[in-house]
Amino acid sequence: xxxxxxxxxxxxxxxxxxxxxxxxxxxxxxxxxxxxxxxxxxxxxxxxxxxxxxxxxxxxxxxxxxxxxxxxxxxxxxxxxxxxxxxxxxxxxxxxxxxxxxxxxxxxxxxxxxxxxxxxxxxxxxxxxxxxxxxxxxxxxxxxxxxxxxxxxxxxxxxxxxxxxxxxxxxxxxxxxxxxxxxxxxxxxxxxxxxxxxxxxxxxxxxxxxxxxxxxxxxxxxxxxxxxxxxxxxxxxxxxxxxxxxxxxxxxxxxxxxxxxxxxxxxxxxxxxxxxxxxxxxxxxxxxxxxxxxxxxxxxxxxxxxxxxxxxxxxxxxxxxxxxxxxxxxxxxxxxxxxxxxxxxxxxxxxxxxxxxxxxxxxxxxxxxxxxxxxxxxxxxxxxxxxxxxxxxxxxxxxxxxxxxxxxxxxxxxxxxxxxxxxxxxxxxxxxxxxxxxxxxxxxxxxxxxxxxxxxxxxxxxxxxxxxxxxxxxxxxxxxxxxxxxxxxxxxxxxxxxxxxxxxxxxxxxxxxxxxxxxxxxxxxxxxxxxxxxxxxxxxxxxxxxxxxxxxxxxxxxxxxxxxxxxxxxxxxxxx
Numbered sequence: 001x002x003x004x005x006x007x008x009x010x011x012x013x014x015x016x017x018x019x020x021x022x023x024x025x026x027x028x029x030x031x032x033x034x035x036x037x038x039x040x041x042x043x044x045x046x047x048x049x050x051x052x053x054x055x056x057x058x059x060x061x062x063x064x065x066x067x068x069x070x071x072x073x074x075x076x077x078x079x080x081x082x083x084x085x086x087x088x089x090x091x092x093x094x095x096x097x098x099x100x101x102x103x104x105x106x107x108x109x110x111x112x113x114x115x116x117x118x119x120x121x122x123x124x125x126x127x128x129x130x131x132x133x134x135x136x137x138x139x140x141x142x143x144x145x146x147x148x149x150x151x152x153x154x155x156x157x158x159x160x161x162x163x164x165x166x167x168x169x170x171x172x173x174x175x176x177x178x179x180x181x182x183x184x185x186x187x188x189x190x191x192x193x194x195x196x197x198x199x200x201x202x203x204x205x206x207x208x209x210x211x212x213x214x215x216x217x218x219x220x221x222x223x224x225x226x227x228x229x230x231x232x233x234x235x236x237x238x239x240x241x242x243x244x245x246x247x248x249x250x251x252x253x254x255x256x257x258x259x260x261x262x263x264x265x266x267x268x269x270x271x272x273x274x275x276x277x278x279x280x281x282x283x284x285x286x287x288x289x290x291x292x293x294x295x296x297x298x299x300x301x302x303x304x305x306x307x308x309x310x311x312x313x314x315x316x317x318x319x320x321x322x323x324x325x326x327x328x329x330x331x332x333x334x335x336x337x338x339x340x341x342x343x344x345x346x347x348x349x350x351x352x353x354x355x356x357x358x359x360x361x362x363x364x365x366x367x368x369x370x371x372x373x374x375x376x377x378x379x380x381x382x383x384x385x386x387x388x389x390x391x392x393x394x395x396x397x398x399x400x401x402x403x404x405x406x407x408x409x410x411x412x413x414x415x416x417x418x419x420x421x422x423x424x425x426x427x428x429x430x431x432x433x434x435x436x437x438x439x440x441x442x443x444x445x446x447x448x449x450x451x452x453x454x455x456x457x458x459x460x461x462x463x464x465x466x467x468x469x470x471x472x473x474x475x476x477x478x479x480x481x482x483x484x485x486x487x488x489x490x491x492x493x494x495x496x497x498x499x500x501x502x503x504x505x506x507x508x509x510x511x512x513x514x515x516x517x518x519x520x521x522x523x524x525x526x527x528x529x530x531x532x533x534x535x536x537x538x539x540x541x542x543x544x545x546x547x548x549x550x551x552x553x554x555x556x557x558x559x560x561x562x563x564x565x566x567x568x569x570x571x572x573x574x575x576x
Contacts, residue, residue, distance in 0.1 A: 002060040003028035009075060012068070012096040014089055021075040022068035022093075023047075025059040026102055033064045034106040034131075034316035035097045039090060039118045041073040041080065041165065048111055051136075051287045053305040061309055062317070066097045070118065073168060080169060082114075082211055083121060083142065083228040090122025098129035105129045108312045112136030112244065113251075113284065113401060120258070121228070124236040126267070132274070132315035134308050136244035137284055139254025140261065143225035144484060146251070147215050151477030151484065152454060152527035153537040155193060156399045156406040157250060158215065159525075163189070166208040178204040189405050193525035199538025216538030221484040234261040240274025242311045244304065246282035247333060247472075248291060248409045250400040253503045255279075256344055263327075263343075274315075277344060278307065279330040279506070283408040284400035292396050292409025294469065297336040332435065333471070334461070334508035345438035345504070348569030354427065354515065354562045356554040358382055362423040365414070369425040371517060371562060379555045384421045386453065386521035387547040388529035392416055397458075397473050398503070399526045407526050410469040413460055413518065417468060423519040423552060425562075426462060434509045438565030440472050440502035442517070445558035447496065450532035450548035451489040452479040456523045457500050459562075460516035461509055468516060474502035475527055479534060489534050495553060517562050521550055 007024040014020060023044050026033060036058050038047060044067040047055050055065040071089055072080030090109075098105035107129045109119040116138030123133055139145045147154055163186045170178040181204055185192045199216045206213065218224045226232055241262060245255035259277040266272040280287065281296045289300040313319040326340035339346070354371040356362070362369025362382040369382065396411030403409060417424050442457045455478070459471040476498055479487040490496065509515055522529055531540040532548040554560045 004056050004059050006056070012093050014071070014092045018071060018078040020068055020071060020077065020089065020093065022066050023055070024100070025055045025065040025067075027059060027062065030102060032102055032104045033062055034104045034108065034312070035100075036063045036065045036312060037094060037097055037107055037109045038065070038067045038111045038115060039070050039086075039093060039109070040067065040111060040115050041070045042114070043074050044069045048115060050285055051112060051302070051304065052110070057305065058309070063312070064097070064100065064103050066093075068093055080165070083117065086118040086121040087125050090118050091125045091127045094122060094127040094130050106131045106316045108132045108134065108316050110134040110136075110308055113138060120230045123239055124230075124233045126236065126238050130239055132240045132242070132311065134242040134244065134311055135258070136304075137246060137249045137251050137255060139251040140229070140231040140257040141225070141254060142228045143221040145254045147225070148219065149475055149527065151219070151480035151487070152475045152530070153198070153216070153219070154250070154399075154526070155198075155528045156525040157401065158212070159193060160186075160189060160402065160405045162205060162209045162212045163192070166205055169208040170204060173208075175204070178208065190525070196541045197539050198528065213538070216536070219536050219538070220486060230258060231261060234265040235267055237262045238267045238271050240271060240315055241276070242308065243275065243277045245277065245279040246284070246287075247279060247331070247505055248281070248283035248398055250284060250398045252279070252398065256504055260344060275327065276311070276325065277328045277330075281331045281333050283398075283403065285402070292403070292411050294410045296331070296333060299336055299338060300331060330437075330506050332437065332506045332508055334510055335433070335435070339506070345565060348567060349438055349565040350568050352564050352566045354517075354564065356425050356517070356552070356560040356562070358425070358554070362425055363420040364422060365417045365424050367424060369423060371425045371427045371515060375556065376554050376559055377556055381551045381553045381555075382423050383549065383551050384423060385547055385549055386421055386532070388522065388531055388545045389542065391522035391524035391529045392419060392422060392456070392520045394523045394526040396470050397523065397526055410471070413458070413468045413470055414466070417518060421520060424516065425519070426516040427514045429464070429512050429514050430509055432511050434515070435507070435567035436509065436564045437506045437567050439504050441563045442474070442500040442502065443561050443563065444498040444500055445495055445553040445560050446498060447493050447551045447553070448478065448490055448548050449492055450546060451492065452477065452487070452530060452534045453490070453532050453548045453550065454478065454521050454527070454530040455498060455500060455550075456520045457502055458518040459502055459505070460518055461507065462514040462516050464512040471507055472502040472505045473523065474500045475523060476500045477530060487534060495558060515564075519552060521548065
């Protein structure tokens, strides 16, 4: 067995004099090795081992592994400002690690979520010793898909994250009373989600995490958000990247956008040709074959470390993998099989429309809503009432980051589908398997009595025994229907055409299963409750809540439809 030397709290001085501390793991033989760098705000002692092997595992495979606390976190000096210093600090740390006496000056980075974002931030500055990265489960934009989605505030994700990060800041300042108070909020987080107004958080959050209020002060996509947006800087990336995503991860669409963006616009041929995308059936964490209420089988077991080791061996040790992997490898749920493709979306799909239909009313599973390949004729619309005080709860889905705190993964949707403020449209049972791979979208014709409101769509896989598991979801805040840079009130009662993305997925609906679309106007606490008023998310209180009457049209003039990319030509399933 390879013996490992561990050096604790190695100090790296940043360009402004701040010291950041890292633990260094390396083989004891003293031979120079390439470097793997993990920069984390979540404690270097932990090193994201919920999902990855311990750093010593990588060290035993011939690497110097550096795990650093980011600025203002745990052992490192400075003030923590999310993403504020990660580009420069990342650059300085990469070059510091490359110059260690036991290092070969070739550095690869890994880590997921925030630890994926810091890789991108550093890569935009083009540090000369950075050879490759492996960012897991991170988006493309600090506004769209992270802090907000189509105008709706990512409540559960951001509030749970702020409570967690603020606790370390409280302890660093010696405020154990604040840390205890934050812990109480954390343990009762479902009640915390309901506290309004959002922009008046408890004192410890206001003092320790002022960035939370800043996010709420910028409800439209503006220069504030573009400062840390990757999608605007793909042309600065010079390194190959292994993109790791999950079908139930909140950042899956951004992960895919990053892969495609650098592939098209990267600064070098090596970067453009060196992008690789792997999408598992997982949610944000932990990574396992067991996701929510479903078991995706042994093919979905967590083998990311072996995948990363091969990746780093290729780019840091010049060991070409054999056979060469495809640029895209994705897990198809339902059949629980792996598939390779040259790009995303894969070739061999055609768009198939399923039209929303009902003879009487589509309210709840007690209604008669259907999804049909046949276009509607003269049909009456479906009507429901949304009141934010009794918002439809999110059962599973694409939130983050901890499944017992935030709505994540596949769950049986029947408890919400019995509600009359949820419209339910279902196909007949399928005669044969139907594979859907790519972007899911909804063309929706709807009117509201309110000046602003939300529409939420959910794709659901209905099993022969009636269980109904969510597959993908999307939301649109009506006042953002013309773009994310401004809000425009909705004319009361006017029919508006909405384009609503449910994001990407890959699933085989089995024979005997049905495809279902659920429509509602809330997904709480994944997103904040729209008060049905044109009020900034941070300012709304219960006193601002008004009921909205929602009318969904599906007739020959206004044919609301679900659009699915259906596989018509197979690239072939492969093993793990």
